[in-house]
Amino acid sequence: MTDAPEKKSPVKARLPRGLADRGPAELAATNRMMQAIRETYELYGFEAVETPFIEYTEALGKFLPDQDRPNEGVFSFQDDDEQWLSLRYDLTAPLARYVAEHYDRLPKPYRSYRSGFVFRNEKPGPGRFRQFMQFDADTVGSASVAADAEICMMASDTLEKLGIARGDYVIKVNNRKVLDGVLEAAGLEGEGRAAQKLIVLRAIDKLDRLGSDGVRMLLGTGRKDESGDFTKGADLATSAIERIIAFTSARGETNAATLAKLGDAVGASERGREGVQELADMSALFDAAGYGDGRVTIDPAVVRGLEYYTGPVYEAELTFAVKDEHGRPVRFGSVGGGGRYDGLVARFRGEPVPATGFSVGVSRLLAALQAIKSPLVSGASMRGPVIVLVMDKGEVARYQGFVQRLRAAGIAAELYLGSAGMNAQLKYADRRNSPCAVIQGSNEREKGEVGIRDLVLGAELASSTKDRADYLELRQRAQFAVSEDKMVEAVREVLGR
């Protein structure tokens, strides 16, 4: 191995497309964000669980949004015994497997949260990765819409805990049964309509991006996008299309007004009326807990693109504007969503198990927090370690002792381990964002002293003029000598500046 590289041409150092490395600042920001979410979820009584990245392909099933082609969207490979395995593509399908596998020993209702990477074998694009992080919370085993309502309120609390101000976000709630009722009232229910229904709800899901005219095309014959790609439509009659568009724009001034309009839209459909009643029950819970003040709102335009939802659906939307790459203001949009999926656990148990859950898109939320400069994720730039310079290679053990004393005092510190000279060592300290360097050449050593250099102050001085009245005084503060036994105190003093 060690002799080989010289013989053959080097391997190219690169990542497959749609995958990314993450550096210390992004990792620290993500960790702080995740911790805040975790604390909120635990306050709501949710407990942690983690499932592995690999599952039987069959156990995961095929529930990807925008994923109509078989054998695509998922990274799969065969095990030694020829069974197919897949990398998880979300955190909901593995939860369904987990709950079904451990059904009897789990408390029910079972509230859990999970976070981690999921994988999509899709065409990557800007901001669209093949490995990305989700943070989910689910309640399994409760048929009550109080479970759905609670998750909506938890989503609201989570965004505020992350530093997003009230009024800068809204949790939008709808119910799939209401959409079913509208379709039924439009004469679109019954056997063999499942594929058409999926096209309809994915069309509505694009309302934000395409506007109602774009959605009309997708509900009708179809739509050609800017790139020329044609998406086949649901092929509905104009009257049905207008009924659906009217439904999506049924949001009133108040939840009560919206509910009244929805009651009209579903007509005599029993399923539709059930959906409206569930929304009314949730609305009462939001009001009782104080979230009816605009934090959580019924909005018929929200349907979610996933096929498996069976009742309430909800979405967390950021409403403040950020500038896009052309400097135009755009709304940040959705950072998470979810809904009720009573059929997923049933795949394993053969009997319906009620469940509802919410998923946060971690990277998208992080981008939002960075955009509003949330102190949680932007804060001060990270301070590097104190660097002890190596001025004399024969004295490395002595320098190592300095480093040791600093660490013992809780100060992050390191010995310069390269082979470069003093200037390059100071440049290295700069690149590490080091606040302070400890320097001992033979002069200082003979006097039993160490030099302390304040790199922050030093950088300020370097960029200022020598005409400053306090220049000399500042220069003395930026670099000074102390006796060896005063080193830790002196460094601490510099760090405290």
Add this chain to the structure above:
Amino acid sequence: MTDAPEKKSPVKARLPRGLADRGPAELAATNRMMQAIRETYELYGFEAVETPFIEYTEALGKFLPDQDRPNEGVFSFQDDDEQWLSLRYDLTAPLARYVAEHYDRLPKPYRSYRSGFVFRNEKPGPGRFRQFMQFDADTVGSASVAADAEICMMASDTLEKLGIARGDYVIKVNNRKVLDGVLEAAGLEGEGRAAQKLIVLRAIDKLDRLGSDGVRMLLGTGRKDESGDFTKGADLATSAIERIIAFTSARGETNAATLAKLGDAVGASERGREGVQELADMSALFDAAGYGDGRVTIDPAVVRGLEYYTGPVYEAELTFAVKDEHGRPVRFGSVGGGGRYDGLVARFRGEPVPATGFSVGVSRLLAALQAIKSPLVSGASMRGPVIVLVMDKGEVARYQGFVQRLRAAGIAAELYLGSAGMNAQLKYADRRNSPCAVIQGSNEREKGEVGIRDLVLGAELASSTKDRADYLELRQRAQFAVSEDKMVEAVREVLGR
């Protein structure tokens, strides 16, 4: 989807072998352990980095221990463009790719730490998983053995930070160049010896498990294990075997004594003498920093099973005994190790880049911390949320309001979301490890009161006798009524008991 499950036979809920789910207690313990490691590494000036789980197969290369068969050991699959991708099998190969890809913008020496899951497509066994977690630290770009010495000292600090007492562990250090020297002195160097050398070092690596007689067999014609599997040996002459066995047992009373023996073992081999000098330099650094007190020790029996090491190798070993499944005391053994690998980054750059790194086996270390009942990971069992019972389904909004007030006071709380009666609700509270239940039936409601039940005290009373003098007083403390506006204080009082 929602109608489908009734029609076909259910999918089996199970995980592929060698994969496991993790519950809240294990996750919390792991997180606390990882945080302690992270803090120690940052004190040493290492910064976080994270690479994705998927890399080009070619970029990862084949550097698995005990992995001689091609195309095995790694989970691989083809991308759309037919290029082969693999799940990372360790955190070193991706780091080499990362450093090579970002070489110019990284500070050098580059110190980084990384943690996360890695995957092995191997036969799973007890305690041997196909997905497991590692925690690595590496210094890239420093040829100085001060970099190796520092990582050994950091490993020592890390174990103590995790609650492992001084004397209960040892960091053992050796150098591959010394082994090369011994092989050279035994006439085993030169072209075409690479495969044989690999067999030799993997044989020595098994010294702990097989003893010197087992290693002798592996250095000779081969060895049959208890299951009857035969491992082919290195086929060395008896004199060479004895020379190697003598080398592995060259540890003396002090590092100085060991170094003297090693000097003899390598004879005139220049590479061997270089290795002994490096060990002497490291030993001086350990002594100067105070780690020569037995925390870090030169031990020629440590060689590490990986082919790519080129200089110092080191291993963190726990020396205390735990009981095995038959009640016999066994040493816990290795929880991590590493070494210098100057060739790995060279695969990409065509020129050698010095590097050294250490990897912790997270699950193994966690098991060790649990065995010694380290407060970091065992602590008190986790307390569940306060449960607000649903005594009257028409009052859910009111109960939700109670929950809300508790959460606003920072108390983890939840509304019971199932459909069962009071006894089942209290059983649910037990299963959640809930400390306290809030109960309001119509009687209490009419009086504007809530019932508070101390579930911990209640459980104690249930298992004690009624003859206790203080029984009635305790029963009153275990269940009492307060006015609604005193609910939060009353719950807090119970939690504080």
